[in-house]
Amino acid sequence: MDKPATRRVTIVDVARHAQVSTTAVSKVLRNAYGASPAMRAKVQLAIAELGYRPSAAARGLRGQTYTIGVMLPELRNLFFADILDGITAQLGDSDYQVLLAPGCNGEKAEARVIDAMIDRSMDGLILIAPVSAKSRLNEVARSVPTVVVGRHGTSPAYDSVTDDDLAGAALVVDHLVELGHRRIAHIEHHETDRVRLAEMPNAQRAHGYRQAMTAHGLEAEIDIASTSYTQAGGYLGAQQLLARPVRPTAIFAGADVVALGALEAIAEAGLSVPGNISVAGYDNSALAAFGPISLTSVDQDGRQMGANAARLLVDRIGQRDRRTAQVKLSPTLVVRRTTAAI
Amino acid sequence: MDKPATRRVTIVDVARHAQVSTTAVSKVLRNAYGASPAMRAKVQLAIAELGYRPSAAARGLRGQTYTIGVMLPELRNLFFADILDGITAQLGDSDYQVLLAPGCNGEKAEARVIDAMIDRSMDGLILIAPVSAKSRLNEVARSVPTVVVGRHGTSPAYDSVTDDDLAGAALVVDHLVELGHRRIAHIEHHETDRVRLAEMPNAQRAHGYRQAMTAHGLEAEIDIASTSYTQAGGYLGAQQLLARPVRPTAIFAGADVVALGALEAIAEAGLSVPGNISVAGYDNSALAAFGPISLTSVDQDGRQMGANAARLLVDRIGQRDRRTAQVKLSPTLVVRRTTAAI
DNA sequence: TCTATCGTGGGTAACGTTTCACCAAGCAGG
DNA sequence: CCTGCTTGGTGAAACGTTACCCACGATAGA
Numbered sequence: 001m002d003k004p005a006t007r008r009v010t011i012v013d014v015a016r017h018a019q020v021s022t023t024a025v026s027k028v029l030r031n032a033y034g035a036s037p038a039m040r041a042k043v044q045l046a047i048a049e050l051g052y053r054p055s056a057a058a059r060g061l062r063g064q065t066y067t068i069g070v071m072l073p074e075l076r077n078l079f080f081a082d083i084l085d086g087i088t089a090q091l092g093d094s095d096y097q098v099l100l101a102p103g104c105n106g107e108k109a110e111a112r113v114i115d116a117m118i119d120r121s122m123d124g125l126i127l128i129a130p131v132s133a134k135s136r137l138n139e140v141a142r143s144v145p146t147v148v149v150g151r152h153g154t155s156p157a158y159d160s161v162t163d164d165d166l167a168g169a170a171l172v173v174d175h176l177v178e179l180g181h182r183r184i185a186h187i188e189h190h191e192t193d194r195v196r197l198a199e200m201p202n203a204q205r206a207h208g209y210r211q212a213m214t215a216h217g218l219e220a221e222i223d224i225a226s227t228s229y230t231q232a233g234g235y236l237g238a239q240q241l242l243a244r245p246v247r248p249t250a251i252f253a254g255a256d257v258v259a260l261g262a263l264e265a266i267a268e269a270g271l272s273v274p275g276n277i278s279v280a281g282y283d284n285s286a287l288a289a290f291g292p293i294s295l296t297s298v299d300q301d302g303r304q305m306g307a308n309a310a311r312l313l314v315d316r317i318g319q320r321d322r323r324t325a326q327v328k329l330s331p332t333l334v335v336r337r338t339t340a341a342i
Numbered sequence: 343m344d345k346p347a348t349r350r351v352t353i354v355d356v357a358r359h360a361q362v363s364t365t366a367v368s369k370v371l372r373n374a375y376g377a378s379p380a381m382r383a384k385v386q387l388a389i390a391e392l393g394y395r396p397s398a399a400a401r402g403l404r405g406q407t408y409t410i411g412v413m414l415p416e417l418r419n420l421f422f423a424d425i426l427d428g429i430t431a432q433l434g435d436s437d438y439q440v441l442l443a444p445g446c447n448g449e450k451a452e453a454r455v456i457d458a459m460i461d462r463s464m465d466g467l468i469l470i471a472p473v474s475a476k477s478r479l480n481e482v483a484r485s486v487p488t489v490v491v492g493r494h495g496t497s498p499a500y501d502s503v504t505d506d507d508l509a510g511a512a513l514v515v516d517h518l519v520e521l522g523h524r525r526i527a528h529i530e531h532h533e534t535d536r537v538r539l540a541e542m543p544n545a546q547r548a549h550g551y552r553q554a555m556t557a558h559g560l561e562a563e564i565d566i567a568s569t570s571y572t573q574a575g576g577y578l579g580a581q582q583l584l585a586r587p588v589r590p591t592a593i594f595a596g597a598d599v600v601a602l603g604a605l606e607a608i609a610e611a612g613l614s615v616p617g618n619i620s621v622a623g624y625d626n627s628a629l630a631a632f633g634p635i636s637l638t639s640v641d642q643d644g645r646q647m648g649a650n651a652a653r654l655l656v657d658r659i660g661q662r663d664r665r666t667a668q669v670k671l672s673p674t675l676v677v678r679r680t681t682a683a684i
Numbered sequence: 685t686c687t688a689t690c691g692t693g694g695g696t697a698a699c700g701t702t703t704c705a706c707c708a709a710g711c712a713g714g
Numbered sequence: 715c716c717t718g719c720t721t722g723g724t725g726a727a728a729c730g731t732t733a734c735c736c737a738c739g740a741t742a743g744a
Contacts, residue, residue, distance in 0.1 A: 010700055021724050026702060034722060056462040057407065058700035060399030061729045067462065075426060076628065081417045084444055097458040100442035102426055116439040120398040120409065120462075264633045286418065291606045292634060352730055363694045368732060376692060400730035403699040 009052050018046035029054060030063075060121040066095050068313065069117035070126045071110070075102055077257070078285040079302050083128060083149060086306020094314065096123070107131050114140055124313045134199070145316040147309045153199045154326050159312040161305050161327045165201045168298040168331035169208025169252070170215075172280045175296070175333055176250045177216050180342040181278065184213065185223040185248035187237035187258050202229060205254050205282060223248055227258075234261025242269050249277060249342050256281035256288045259295055263338075274340035284334050294337040304329055351394045360388035371396060372405075402463040408437050410655065411459035412468045413452070417444055419599070420627040421644050425470060425491060428648020436656065438465070449473050456482055466655045476541070487658040489651045495541045496668050501654040503647050503669045507543045510640040510673035511550025511594070512557075514622045517638070517675055518592045519558050522684040523620065526555065527565040527590035529579035529600050544571060547596050547624060565590055569600075576603025584611050591619060591684055598623035598630045601637055605680075616682035626676050636679040646671055 011029075015022040020039060027035045028043040035043075046052075056065050070087060072080050088098055099122075101113040110132050117125055122144065129150040130137060140146055141157035148160045176184050186209045189202035197203050206224065213222050223244070225237035234253055238261065241248055251266075253259035259281030266273055273279055281288055284299035308327045316322065353371075357364040362381060369377045370385040377385075388394075398407050412429060414422050430440055441464070443455040452474050459467055464486065471492040472479060482488055483499035490502045518526050528551045531544035539545050548566065555564050565586070567579035576595055580603065583590055593608075595601035601623030608615055615621055623630055626641035650669045658664065 008700090011702095012700080022701080023703085023724060024722090027723090030702085032702095036722060039722080053457065053461050055403075055700055057399050057402030058729090059702075061397075061403060061700080061731090062702040063729095064702095065399065065462075075417065075423045076420060078418060084417060088444060097455075097462075098444060100444055102430060102440060102442055113439075115395065119395055120407075120439075260632065267633065287629075290602065291609065350730090353732095354730080364731080365694055365696095365733090366692090369693090372732080374732095378692065381693080397730055400699090401732075403701090403730080404732040405699095406732095 008055070009050050011052070011054070014043065014046050014050055014052045017050055018043050064123050065121050066097060067120070067122045068096050068098050068124045068126065068310075069120075069122040070098055070100050070128065071104055071113055071117070071130065072100060072102065072128050073105055073110075073131070077283075078287060079256075079283040079300065080128060082302025083306035083309070086303035086308075087126060087310045088306075089303065090307040090310035091314070096314070107133075111136070118144055124317050126309050126313060129201070131196070131200075145313060145320060147313045147316070149305055149309050150201055151199050152201070152204055155324060157324065159309075159316060159325045159327075161309045161312065161329070163201065163300040163305065163331050164328050165204035165331075166208035166211065168282060168300070169205045170212040171298055171331065171333040172252045172282075172296075173209060173212035173216065175335065176252070176278060176280065176339065177218070179250075179278065179339060181250040182218055183221050183223070183246060183248045184218070184250045184252060185225065185241045186252045186254070187225045187227060187234060187241070187262065188254050189229040189233070190226040202254055209252060229255045229258055231257045231261040231264075234258035234263075235265045236261070238262035238265035239269075242266070242271075247277075250339070251277065251279050253279065253281050256283045256285045256295060256297055258282075259297070259338075260287065260293070263293075263295075273338050278339040278342075280339055288334070288336070296336045296339040297334055298331045299334050300331050301329060350397070351392045353394070353396070356385065356388045356392055356394050359392055360385050406465050407463050408439060409462070409464045410438050410440050410466045410468065410652075411462075411464040412440055412442050412470065413446055413455055413459070413472065414442060414444065414470050415447055415452075415473070419625075420629065421598075421625040421642065422470060424644025425648035425651070428645035428650075429468060429652045430648075431645065432649040432652035433656070438656070449475075453478070460486055466659050468651050468655060471543070473538070473542075487655060487662060489655045489658070491647055491651050492543055493541050494543070494546055497666060499666065501651075501658060501667045501669075503651045503654065504671070505543065505642040505647065505673050506670050507546035507673075508550035508553065510624060510642070510675075511547045512554040513640055513673065513675040514594045514624075514638075515551060515554035515558065517677065518594070518620060518622065518681065519560070521592075521620070521681060523592040524560055525563050525565070525588060525590045526560070526592045526594060527567065527583045529567045529569060529576060529583070529593065529595045529604065531571040531575070531596055532568040544596055551594060571597045571600055573599045573603040573606075576600035576605075577607045578603070580604035580607035581611075584608070584613075589619075592681070593619065593621050595621065595623050598625045598627045598637060598639055600624075601639070601680075602629065602635070605635075605637075615680050620681040620684075622681055630676070630678070638678045638681040639676055640673045641676050642673050643671060 011022050011025050015025045025043050028040050059065055104110045104113040124145040127148050138155055138157045146158040148158050152162050188206040191197050191203050225240045227233035227237040251262055253262050259279050262279055266277055271277055281295050281297040284297040288295035288297040353364050353367050357367045366381055367385050370382050401407055446452045446455040466487040469490050480497055480499045488500040490500050494504050530548040533539050533545050567582045569575035569579040593604055595604050601621050604621055608619055613619055623637045623639040626639040630637035630639040
């Protein structure tokens with residue numbers, strides 16, 4: 001219809017309108033040193049009057065882009081939404097804008113997404129549960145401030161935020177033992193890569209399960225189905241466990257979605273929960289809290305993890321050479337209706 | 343540790359290494375006209391050897407950023423994840439990178455996010471279920487190619503993709519009537535804004551409900567609880583409906599999450615589903631499909647909607663002045679275990 | 685043979701911001 | 715009155731890419 005073709009208003013326009021130099025405007029924009037209160041006011045007025053907005057592209061060429069990239073492996077996992085909430089809450093009043101890259105399941109897609117974020121000269125990256133090789137992560141972190149969430153182990157290049165998965169697994173086992181269970185099985189995410197084995201949360205949970213079982217003198221009862229952290233994986237894993245000679249009286253699923261799949265398989269087998277068999281999950285997602293499901297689960301406080309990650313990242317952007325930090329948060333157990341005394 | 347401080351490799355480095363001009367390299371990068379196959383090969387080799395990656399910031403200053411911004415009002419709504427899948431699937435093999443802006447509930451946050459995307463000179467925007475005023479959307483669309491998903495009505499500036507919510511509501515009512523229900527209630531999202539009333543899907547669904555009831559000669563049975571499209575809203579709405587003098591035999595919730603809340607309230611009231619009362623939702627989210635819930639729901643095929651939105655957007659980026667298009671998709675009803683004959 | 689035309693390729697000025705080096709003025713101390 | 719220091723401010727050079735325009739040689743048409 002109308003063709004205004006109004007040229008974008010730039011820093012030069014603002015400078016002219018406020019009768020100062022572009023440098024002065026830039027200083028005001030960045031809250032940089034060397035601008036008197038009087039000039040600040042003058043410039044801010046001009047900015048408001050002209051409706052000026054700085055171009056992130058131009059900024060990126062010289063300075064910062066005020067953009068933080070967050071990589072999520074999976075949008076459907078509600079736990080990740082909690083982490084994101086924590087990140088945005090922490091960053092809410094800062095100048096940073098959070099942008100998300102979706103759909104990065106698999107090492108190749110992950111590499112693509114990370115490259116895309118670096119190409120866009122983002123100021124910092126938060127990688128949630130990345131699957132890339134550690135060397136790759138270090139390399140990335142050397143070129144841009146990075147915080148890794150949900151991966152154990154320390155790095156000289158990036159900060160990390162994790163949940164104490166070892167402790168979380170122990171919480172579940174302790175709880176079930178207290179209820180009188182001995183034959184407690186576990187459904188884990190199958191992991192082949194040697195290096196990742198020590199760093200991925202799923203491996204830590206399985207390890208914590210073994211440790212706790214042993215601590216209770218139940219090493220003979222250890223029983224693991226190795227599938228994947230998906231609903232289908234839980235379904236399959238539970239089927240396997242139920243088919244074994246000695247049926248478990250409780251199943252500790254490595255994630256809530258896994259527990260859901262397990263619940264389906266158990267119901268199909270004509271067994272009741274928690275009458276015949278107790279089930280516990282991990283993540284305390286909204287699904288677990290939902291009334292009809294009411295799943296006993298380990299709560300990781302995703303918001304807290306996200307907030308910590310954001311805080312660490314902003315710190316690092318401000319001070320790139322400080323030592324890396326590792327934040328480890330303690331999980332809690334939320335007991336609901338899928339676990340009961342034997 | 344090591345301090346390589348390796349300067350980023352630029353188009354100039356590539357040009358020098360391949361013994362051509364920067365213009366030539368740029369042409370190859372953009373698949374532009376005026377480069378012989380021989381030169382293409384030479385340049386591509388140099389790019390590979392040097393591991394060159396173009397800077398999106400610099401590109402944005404002159405040309406495109408190859409970035410598409412997607413605004414989602416809510417990450418936890420699984421239906422939106424389907425839309426996103428459709429978008430990424432459609433864009434998978436193109437040069438475009440999709441970036442998501444999270445947490446934009448409310449008009450103010452939405453404005454902030456849209457501005458942020460424009461500041462970053464994104465090539466195109468996909469706005470999913472935006473709540474901003476129509477004038478604002480038109481203004482945005484004039485400054486950057488835009489596709490709006492899930493908002494009825496036509497615009498001269500942006501393309502739109504919607505589900506036929508009128509038809510979807512009718513599907514539910516028809517289904518319930520066929521099962522013998524007459525007293526069919528509806529839980530809607532309370533809408534005050536006059537203009538949005540006609541454009542928002544929730545309003546269309548409520549309208550479709552009224553239309554369909556009238557078509558069946560049931561205008562006297564029309565019964566609406568006006569809360570919000572959240573689980574709490576569904577809980578509250580169902581409580582209200584159950585407290586009325588004549589209890590409904592079926593509840594059509596405007597969204598799956600609403601239906602979940604309603605299910606909770608119904609269970610609390612000591613009633614069974616579908617024994618005493620039938621419940622239907624809208625969106626056919628993963629939650630609805632989940633075995634223990636097994637909610638009858640209207641399926642919108644989010645993937646299809648996303649794919650269409652992406653296709654329209656890429657079209658428009660290529661040809662900014664073409665007429666706007668409106669794609670309307672037909673929903674289907676997925677009957678599960680929460681609806682039964684009276 | 686003398687022009688048009690075409691296919692390749694290069695030179696260079698933007699794009700909008702930040703940063704660097706510098707300058708003028710004011711001020712205290714000698 | 716000179717010197718050195720601080721404070722507030724400026725001009726101009728980057729940053730890495732693309733778009734515009736021109737040059738060159740070869741080929742085709744007159």
